[in-house]
Amino acid sequence: MLIASSRPLAAAFDLALVDLDGVAYRGPEPIDHAASSLMAARASGMQLLFVTNNASREPESVATQLSTLGIPAEPDEVMTAAQAAAAVLTRRLAPGARVLVVGGAGLLTAVRAAGFEVVGSAEDKPEAVVQGFAPELGWRELAEAAYAVQRGAWHVVSNLDLTLPNERGLAPGNGSLVAVVRAATGVTPVSAGKPEPTMFTLGAQRAGAHRPLVIGDRLDTDLAGARAAGYPGLHVFTGVSSARDAVLATPDERPSFLGADLRALLVAHRAPERSGDGWWVCGAAAARVVDGRLDLRPEGDRTTTLDLVRAACGAAWEAVDTGSALDPGSIPDLAVHEA
CATH class of the missing domain: 3.40.50.1000 (HAD superfamily/HAD-like)
Structure with missing residues (x-):
């Protein structure tokens, strides 16, 4: 909670x-x-x-x-995540082990700093492939990773984020590129990132x-x-x-x-509390789930506040955790414009 x-x-x-x-x-x-x-x-x-x-x-x-x-x-x-991936490599590989790096400068630096030898081809017989996002990655790099993994290299990835948010929207993230290698090899990689x-x-x-x-x-x-x-x-x-x-x-x-x-x-933070009549109350806002639908009681005529979202979380999470039905369609957008 x-x-x-x-x-x-x-x-x-x-x-x-x-x-x-x-x-x-x-x-x-x-x-x-x-x-x-x-x-x-x-x-x-x-x-x-x-x-x-x-x-x-x-x-x-x-x-x-x-x-x-x-x-x-x-x-x-x-x-x-490059530093985290390099730390994961140290759990299995000895210093000086060969690692095929499929990623950008940050990943190359982190792998070298961890004491490994960076190689550029599956033909170099790397013990591991470490993969991270870089906008310049293309088919050749992904194919090289697939060849090495098919030959037994340990596949470690920086993260599995499918999308990467930027000022234009959501772009394909590292997870989308990892999925290409996974589809070619059938091997599930170890992820170091969140x-x-x-x-x-x-x-x-x-x-x-x-x-x-x-x-x-x-x-x-x-x-x-x-x-x-x-x-x-x-x-x-x-x-x-x-x-x-x-x-x-x-x-x-x-x-x-x-x-x-x-x-x-x-600022300090309030937490919602359950009242005896089934409402989850936070400040002057309250929420409950009735017959699978979220029922909201906002603070008078104010727009959505954090306290209303907190109360909604309390009510919805309790319903789900106790095995009750919750209709997602009953939950509004809840746009919040306050600290």
Whole structure:
């Protein structure tokens, strides 16, 4: 269930594990309130670590982009799926093992830094193929990966995101390219990125954090990864998954906190409570499920508020968890325009 915090999240947690696309920025464009909120959280003592499933870029490049958007960052404040994939390789391969890298500069750097020999062909008999997104990847690279996996190479991938959000919409992500290799080989790869917990646990260890908070915009990667790592998660509605999606979230993807945007770091959070008459109440808003349909009681004539979404989550999640029917068609869009 959603949980409450009597203190602002920036004071209640010592590390924010912040997703990038859809949270800190959207493609090359800033997201409203992201920079000012993150800087205020840092000023209050919260550490920031930016965690991304994008394996194509170097941490230095990510840090530079953040800094140009008003979020000063150092390379060691960036954790990429490339670094996580290299860490996964070390679990099975000895230093110096040959690895076929199918991806961009960020993945090449991470694999070399982990002590492996990078090769460019299946003919070099690599012990593993590591695959990550890069916009320049084409058929030849994917085919080379397939040849190596068919010959027994261990297939490790940075992430399985089917889509990649940018300023134009949703583009094919690494998961779509991985599916090409999987279709050719019949082999299911090991994924290092979200929703696997690897990046979050590595990031918390790097920062020496005791109370980490995951922040993301995607339930199926960011918030599922938070659950897998055992960390609370803040879901912000500035990217892929909406407030309505949160109400419909499966148990392994449910957030602990909700926010319209990153201003949610700077405020306390209420949690819904069940009343004796079956309503889930949060502030002046309430929700319940009756005969499989979500019934909402908003705060007077106000538009959708976070408290109404919180109450809706409480009611919907209880219905699903107790085996009751819930008609998704009864759940409105629930667009929220507040912190």
